[in-house]
Amino acid sequence: MKYESLQAPVITDPVLLSYVGLRIVLVHEVLSINKAVTTAVGLSGIDGRLFTARPSPNSAQLGFVGDIASVDPNFLHPLIENNHIPVIASVAADEEGQSYNNNADTAAGELSMALEAEKLILLTNVPGILDDKDDLGSWLR
Template sequence: MEDRASVLLEALPYIQNFHGRTLVIKLGGGLIEKEELKNSIYQDLVLLNYVGMRPVVVHGGGSEISREMERAGKTPEFVEGLRVTDEETIEIIHKSLGGKINKEMVLGIEKYGGLALGVSGIDGNLVRARKIESEEELGFVGEVEEINPEIVEYLIDKDYIPVIAPIGADEEGTSLNLNADTVAAGLASSLKAEKLILLTDVPGVLQDPEDEESLISKLSLGEAREKIEKGIITGGMIPKVKACVESVEAGANRAHIINGKTSHALLLELLTESGVGTMIEEEGS
C-alpha cells in the first residue's frame, strides 16, 4: 500500500505544476492502429484532463491513407517524406484522416470518460496553409502559414479534448494535406503551450541510431541544431526535432519526443521524475 501511495505522491508536484496548462500531443498514425497502445494513450489523456491539464491532440494516419489509396487502385508516392496528393488522394485523406480515424479517436477517449470533439484544420479557419512549390509535383500538399487557435481555445476552456486532423486550406479555399508534426508545433506555439509532445515509435533522439541505449534525454535548442548539422540526427527524426525547436522558439516552454510504444508513456513523461524520451528546451532552462 505504501508503494502505491508513493507513486501518487511522486505525481503530486507535477500535477500542481501543470494544472491549467495546455499540452499539445501529436500521435503517430501507427500507434493508434494497435488496440492496447491506443487504449493506453486514451486513458492517459482522460486522466490528464481530469487532474486539470488541457490536452490538445493532433493525429496522423499515414498507413490507413495508404491502404485506402491501394483499395482505390492508387500507388502511394512520397517525395522527401511528403505524400504526393492529387484530387482523388485529398478526397481519401478527408474520408480517412478527417473522418474515420478522427472519429474513432473521439470515441476511444469518450469510452474512458473523457469529453472529446474532433475537428480538422479547415474547421473554424484553424489552419491557413499555402501550397508547397517543389521541383517535383506534390499536388495538394501544403505547409502551415498561420494558425488561428480560437476554436481550440474555446474547446479546452469548456473541458473538451480537441482531436485535430492535419488538413488545412489556402486563401482560395483549397484543401491541403499537411504534416502532422508541423501542425502540432504550430499549435503549441500559438497556444503558448507548456509542452509539445510527439509520440513516436522510437525511444527519442539517439546518439547512435543503431543503438536504442544511446538515448539523449535532454537537448538545448543549440545542441539540437548542432546534431542535425553534424548528421547525428538523421532521416525522419529531422522534421520532428525541427518541429520541436520551432515550437520552443515561438513560445512553447518545452518539447518532447517520446516512445508511444511504451505503455502509459504520457503519464511516465509528465508525472514522474525520470520521464522517458528526449526533452528539448531553451539554453539555461
C-alpha cells in the same frame, strides 16, 4: 497508431491527464478518442480556419501536400476552457479554399506556439525528431 496494442494508452493517457486538470489538445490524422471520453471534439484545421496552408515546395510532385502558413486558435479557447479535448486533423485549406495534407507533428508544433502551451508532447514511432530530416545525427534532445 499502426500497432493496435498502443492505441488504448494513446487514447486513455490524455483523458487521464485532462481529469487531473491539464488542458489537452490532440493533433492527429485519424485518432478518435470518443470511445474513452464523451468530451472529445473532432475537428480539422479547416474548421474555423484554425490552420491556413500553403503548398509545400514539393507539392507538384507529391500532390496536395502543404505547409502551415498561419494558425488562428481563437475558437479553441472556449472548448479547452470547458474541459473538451479537441482532436484535430492536420488538413488545412489555403486562402482560395484548396485543401492540403500537412504534417501532423509540424501542425502540432505550430498550434502549441499559437496556444502558448506549456508542453508539447510528440508521440511517434521513429527514433526521434531531427533538426535536418536528411541528417540522422541531428536529433533534437
